[in-house]
Amino acid sequence: MSEHDKPESEEARSGGAEAVHYAFFRRDVLQMAAGAATLAAIPHGTATAAPPAAAPTNQEGTSVMPARIRLTVNGNSRELELDPRQSLLDVLRETLDLTGTKKGCNQGACGACTILVDGKRINSCLTLAIMHDGAEITTIEGLAKGDELHPLQAAFIEHDGLQCGFCTSGQIMSGVGCIAEGHAHSPEEIRFWMSGNICRCGAYPGIVAAVADAAGRT
Numbered sequence: 001m002s003e004h005d006k007p008e009s010e011e012a013r014s015g016g017a018e019a020v021h022y023a024f025f026r027r028d029v030l031q032m033a034a035g036a037a038t039l040a041a042i043p044h045g046t047a048t049a050a051p052p053a054a055a056p057t058n059q060e061g062t063s064v065m066p067a068r069i070r071l072t073v074n075g076n077s078r079e080l081e082l083d084p085r086q087s088l089l090d091v092l093r094e095t096l097d098l099t100g101t102k103k104g105c106n107q108g109a110c111g112a113c114t115i116l117v118d119g120k121r122i123n124s125c126l127t128l129a130i131m132h133d134g135a136e137i138t139t140i141e142g143l144a145k146g147d148e149l150h151p152l153q154a155a156f157i158e159h160d161g162l163q164c165g166f167c168t169s170g171q172i173m174s175g176v177g178c179i180a181e182g183h184a185h186s187p188e189e190i191r192f193w194m195s196g197n198i199c200r201c202g203a204y205p206g207i208v209a210a211v212a213d214a215a216g217r218t
């Protein structure tokens with residue numbers, strides 16, 4: 001008889017390390033037996049079938065109708081059927097696989113998710129995709145022209161405007177917006193108008209220098 005086959009001892013019933021060991025083993029055996037019995041009851045060929053997709057539901061359990069929208073993303077027209085509760089950030093990252101836009105705080109505090117919507121910079125975590133039917137979206141993936149980097153992307157490399165890189169796509173998209181708005185005439189102005197973009201690595205001197213440099217070139 002092995003250690004595991006021993007009947008429950010007085011010590012096991014009364015506590016201690018051995019008791020924990022036996023109790024765990026007996027529970028595992030019971031769970032495995034229950035699982036085997038359930039599988040045996042399922043007709044052959046249905047055990048691996050995926051369950052039917054459930055319609056999305058709200059918190060009260062009521063099903064939610066999917067919504068259809070059209071977006072132009074980095075120049076490509078996309079027709080999407082989506083859950084109306086999805087943020088624009090989640091649609092970009094999870095539906096369109098554009099993971100260059102980062103999810104930092106998911107509550108509007110860090111700027112990592114900054115993109116351009118109809119030319120204006122926004123935090124994509126704070127807005128529902130359904131609110132932007134027909135909009136033109138630009139993400140970090142849409143800035144370069146083939147192998148030619150956008151001037152601000154090149155300036156970030158030249159001025160060492162990053163360390164870990166997690167904030168960088170948001171910083172660059174925000175910098176593009178900041179320059180287009182005419183808010184990049186001085187380091188002070190750039191710092192003020194880019195203050196919604198947080199860099200936990202503290203690469204701010206390089207970021208400000210890059211935006212100032214690109215503003216002079218564009």
Ligand code: FES
Pocket residue numbers: 102103104105106107108109110111112113114123124125126
């Ligand atoms: S992820 Fe959107 S602001 Fe932080």
Ligand code: FES
Pocket residue numbers: 161162163164165166167168198199200201202203
């Ligand atoms: S480079 Fe690391 S958070 Fe900005």
